[in-house]
Amino acid sequence: MKFYDQLSLIIFLTKVQCGDVNQAEFLFNISSKKAVTIYGAMMKGYFENNQANKAIHLFHEIKRPNEIIITILFNACANLKTNEGLNLVKEVYKEMPKSFYSNVRLLPSILDALVKCNDLTYAQSLFDASMKNDVGMYAVMMNGYNKENNPLKTLNLFYQMKDKNHLIIYLHVIKALSRIGDYKLSQSIIEQIPNDLLNDHQIQTVLIDMWGKSGSIDKVKEIFDKISQPDHYQYAAIINAYGLNGMGIQAIEIYRQISLDLINEITQICILNACSHSGLVHEARSIFENIPIKTVSIYTTMIDCLSRASLFHEAQNLQEEYERSHPPSLPMYMALLSGARNQINANLAQQIYDRMSKVFPQSDDSLVSAAILLANVYGSIGDIDKASDIRTQLTKSGAKKKIGLSWTVVDGQVYQFRAHDVNHPRSKEIYAEAEKISAELVEHGHQHDSSWITRPLSQDETVATVLCGHSERLAIAWNFVLHPNASQIQITKNLRVCGDCRK
Structure with a gap:
């Protein structure tokens, strides 16, 4: 390689790592001989700067991609989460030399891409066919099963593993346990975690969440009290745990103890939720009014709180206030509709659903959930014919209803x-x-x-x-x-x- 090319490569890599993609792109384009190394660096630069489409486009220019290039491609496809990305992953995998299969980073990256592109079945088939599944592959599959709301499969993978003592594995397993919510099962697995991992902040955070969801508030307090300097994630976790267990007053007490630099959107949403589940509307109003920057999620949580308390007029006024300077938010409408369902208010539920259908005509999945809520309202007031008509329309449209488990x-x-x-x-x-x-x-x-x-x-x-x-x-x-x-x-x-x- 000539001196100019060497110098360009060094500058090029530096620019990509510093985030100056435009300058790196310029150097890439003027390079006379583009080695695979330069292609890889440019693809990585695109990927790390949220330009996954450009990374994929560049991949098609490479005649003989190596393992690093293919790994970056899979990561880019995972980032996009599209059907096009999924098809490309499958196509490249089929043509990939078998010698690449031993790469410890490549196989987890393809599984991750398949999971994030919503083809967990294909990912499972590759995982099952693999001669040697490493920790990274187990972690990706566990993450996929948790997202698919299938904690049993996550636990089955955990039981299969010989070498379990890895932070990432226990993080996924604890999240699976939080979905199942059983005290004895959780305790039997938590007892296996080494002490050094139990002291990890991430583990402590998910443990607080898990024990909260199993109703074990004593365990929640025990873990939280051992943390000398809680971060905002741990404060949010304990506030949420109190909220889930109807302990809104205790959640507010914790919230009042947090220093201002640790209060963020997550903690604000958790405290509003805690007030909502405990019927503390007055306290929620006070907290909401004192939040300086109110995001769409914060507005939605406050509207949910008001709707649960049947304060629909106030909730709708708050929604209108938000929409005066922002586009409509579908979760806000779902919060209102859920409140109407709780109060069996068919007229209000129909009005909200009709508005949603006009404002969000392309939001198929959310409208399916909304239609099911509406059907439930009609069923609850004895209008079975109306409820059946809605369900029939959903069936004809091919809509998929989430299965209750x-x-x-x-x-x-x-x-x-x-x-x-x-x-x-x-x-x-x-x-x-x-x-x-x-x-x-x-x-x-x-x-x-x-x-x-x-x-x-x-x-x-x-x-x-x-x-x-x-x-x-x-x-x-x-x-x-x-x-x-x-x-x-x-x-x-x-x-x-x-x-x-x-x-």
């Missing part, structure tokens, strides 16, 4: 149920137990709330049999099948718990 842990094993689940080998016993529980409740004065059934009943169904088939009831029944005298049962659900089941 319930988890419970019995004798150290995690079980997952969905509504009217018959996949369990002892389903007959489970349903018999659910019906037995229902009959005993009725004997003690319980009246089934048919408003939680939002579809017409078939000829062989009754209100009781439909409600007994809800995932949370099946999970409860399974506990009693195995332990008829169970004194404590813990259930976690990914969606709203049915009102009749909660009673």
Whole structure:
């Protein structure tokens, strides 16, 4: 390589690392002989400066990309999270020399790209086919399963691993445990974590979150009190934990202790949420008014708080205040609609949904959730025909409804149920137990709330049999099948718990 080329490369690399992409791009274009090294540096510069499309475009100019180039490409595709990126990842992977498979960075990067481009099935097939899965590959798959709301698969991978003691692995496992929310299961795994990792700030933060979601406030306080100088993540975690457990007053006490330099959007959202879940509307108003920079998420959280308290006029005024200087926000409308659902206010729910349909015509996924809420409102007031019409339209449109799942842990094993689940080998016993529980409740004065059934009943169904088939009831029944005298049962659900089941 000539001196000029060497000098250009040095300057070029320096410019890319300093973020001066335009200057680096100029040097790249005037370079007479572009070695693979220069292509790689330019691609990396694009990727690290949020120009993944340019990195991908440059990749197509390289005749024989090496392992580093392909790794950067996969990272760029992961950054884009598009179908085009997904197809390119698959195409390059198929043509990639088998000698590249031993690269410890390349395989995790392709799995990461597949996961972030929403093809976890393909990622799992590559993972299962790999002769040697390293920590990085396990971490990527665990992250993917957690995002897909499948904590069981995350835990199964954890149990497969021989070398578990890595920070990234325990971070993903603790997040999976927080979704399941079972105290004994969580404790059995946390006991395996080495002390040096337990003192890590990231681990402490996710542990506070996990114990909060399992209702173990004593554990939350124990971990937080051991932290000499909490950061804003840990303050946010304990405030959120208190909020989830209806301890809004304690959350406010913590919030008042935080120095101003550690209060940010995350902590502000958490404290407003905590007030919302504890019905502390006055306190939420005071905190909201004193927030100097109110982001869209902060406005949305305050609107959710007002909606939960049925203060819809005030909530809508706040929404209008925001929209006077900002574009409409879909989560704000969802907060209002959710509040209308809680109050079974069909007129308001319909108005909000109609407005959403006009303002956000392309937001298919969110409108599906909104339509389901609206159908539930109509079902709750007994207008089954209207509810059925909405659900029929959703079915015809091919919309995918999020499946409600319930988890419970019995004798150290995690079980997952969905509504009217018959996949369990002892389903007959489970349903018999659910019906037995229902009959005993009725004997003690319980009246089934048919408003939680939002579809017409078939000829062989009754209100009781439909409600007994809800995932949370099946999970409860399974506990009693195995332990008829169970004194404590813990259930976690990914969606709203049915009102009749909660009673």
